Amino acid sequence: MLGFQPDDEQKLIRDTVAEFAREQLRPLAHEADESGVFPTSVAQQAWELGLVQSTIPEAYGGVGAESSAVTGSLICEELAWGDLSLTLHMLSPQLVTYPVIMLGTHEQKAQILGDYVGPHFTAGTAAVMEPRFGFDLNELTTTAVQHNGEFVLNGAKCFVPLAAEAAHLLVYARRDNGIAAFLLPQDTPGLTIGEREKNMGLKAVATYELSLDNCRIPASSQLQGDIQPVFNRSRVALSAMAVGVARAAYEYAREYAKERRAFGTAIAQKQAIAFMLAEMAMEVDAARLLVWEAAWKIDTGADATREACLAKNYAATMVLKVADNAVQILGGHGYIRDHPVERWLRNGRGFATFEGLAMI
């Protein structure tokens, strides 16, 4: 039966995460963006909320909570509302844990998951994107060739978050014209982690280029099964974060417009501004519902590829427009870094480009 309200447990989780985002992430966001330094204490605080570890099965030391994409999308929206950079950093372990939980063998789970149930934040990462024009997930240029019971990986990756400190890397590569994922230890010979990248947004999350030069890894390193559902979860996670960033920008612009006065009234009392805000509110809701529907479909076990792709495209377009409108409503002040809206525009621009940068 149709329903548009999170259940009681989801509300509790959402409210807890929302408070964390409001009290912990927001106050740190500006300084983290300016300095490019991630405040490590906040990762530990997030870790203690148990968002990352909760879905790890009991057999591997976790809590064994049900993994729901709908609940995940609620969490992602709230965290990203607080700050996108900090969110991507804090949730980076899921880039490894979720695919392993979904597709891993018992041996892989035993090998990996135990590292993510301890008392301290442990970074993980995945290498998906490639530094080239026309990057296409379906046509990766990083290759994995099977040879004498091993895989040999070659290629280049970019936008790999926390690569320098991640306990485990999951590298996506083309194998026999399909896409496959491989678990790599940090010290794999031939794996080189490049300089930290400099990007327009997401300045507080450390991302790196990787090069893979004849990396030899055991055949047992490959995750088995259909990889597409993994990416659908990533699409939903990123789309939910886009909704969070857009909502932040919309709310900030709305409150500003009620305060800022021109020609004797608040600028929000001018239709030119009021209509922009109305469209922003409507589009944030529209995108959220598309995200929820895709997440819900994932949770039913059905193939949600079409819904996830449509939601991601919609949310990526929406966040850019909403954040841009927010900057516009603040006018010159929106362009000054004392206000957060320009950061949300820079961060929001990434969603049309990102693939596999977050997971729920």
Add this chain to the structure above:
Amino acid sequence: MIDFSLSPAIEKNRDMIHAVADGTMRPISREYDEREHEKPTEWLNMMWEASKNLISFGDGKKKASGKAEAVERHLSERTVRSAVLIEELSWGDVGLYLSIPHSALGGAAVAAAGTPEQKERFLSRFRDGEPKWGAMAITEPGCGSDSAALTTTAVQDGDQWVINGTKIFCTSGLMAAEKSEGFVVVWATVDKSAGRAGIKAFVVEHHTPGMTVAKVEDKMGIRASDTAMLVFEDCRIPLDNVLGQAEVKQSTTGFKGVMATFDATRPLVAASALGVARAAVDYVRETFAAEGITIRYVTPQTKLTTLERDFMDMEANLQAARLLTWRAAWMLDQGIQNNLEASMAKAKAGSMVTQVTQKAVELLGPLGYSRKTLLEKWMRDAKISDIYEGTQQINLLIIARRILGYSSQELN
């Protein structure tokens, strides 16, 4: 719960109505677009019989039999169900859908603002007998969205109200006033100096002397549905035909009655826009398939063809509008205030269907522009969704007031 599945009961009804739309509406769709001002009598009679209990605007139609539990479930998802079925009918033909004998917006006004006695007196007629229509007359030549500025007057004279004024754009006005035993709900002021507080709704029965259909409009689209101009000249109706309270208080409850009606009807008008948009999207998809064009959902946007990108935008926008519509309908069924969400649904669906159908005509080139197919008709039919039951701009204004916490004085 966050859940996007429809109940099996609704799905079953939807499939049945889809068969009706496909089998009986599509075949006569072009004909009654071209034969404007003529009515498909046989089809209307069939729909009168078949549609009883299927679509509800809160008009008091109840199942004659059945377990209490089934009735309760039926009521608890009444608006969602109506939204789903209206989408199907509008997929068939929105002009024909609008012309189905029904209490419609007039009935919705009675349901929203009438007393229990009035609901029984005015709405029971839709349960049986000959086909009947209800209509609502708000818009005047001099005021549309600004319905508080209306000039039609109602003056008490003994045990009667005397109505004078001119109403336009009255959907099914001809059928309600002159061609059936229906009624028209007329919004008029009893005290111009009282502003909104003086505005009341009056039920004018069919064939009441003093009410005349002065004109039936020629329109760009939805031609199977009549849109009438009604003139009231010393039109006398009984005192107890005023909906709700007759006294002018220093409050705007009467006017709020109009607005409450819109909260219930806007999601359904949005649902009708979904049907037209889906007709166009389905047609484009089928044409693409016949041409061997497949949509590559997982391919990056930068590598897609323009056709693919446009089509995916159409699909996503349609679904976004549908979910906003279902949410507004669901809230109404749950008894949750949905004023903001109803306006969001209407604003989004109206602009979406306009864009989607115009894009569909563009994508199919000469095939889309030709009257050999229905695509150009859907584009013409679509535009009204962006206008009636509150233009896109009025709905944006309502959204803006709600999100900013402004009164109509603070944001006008």
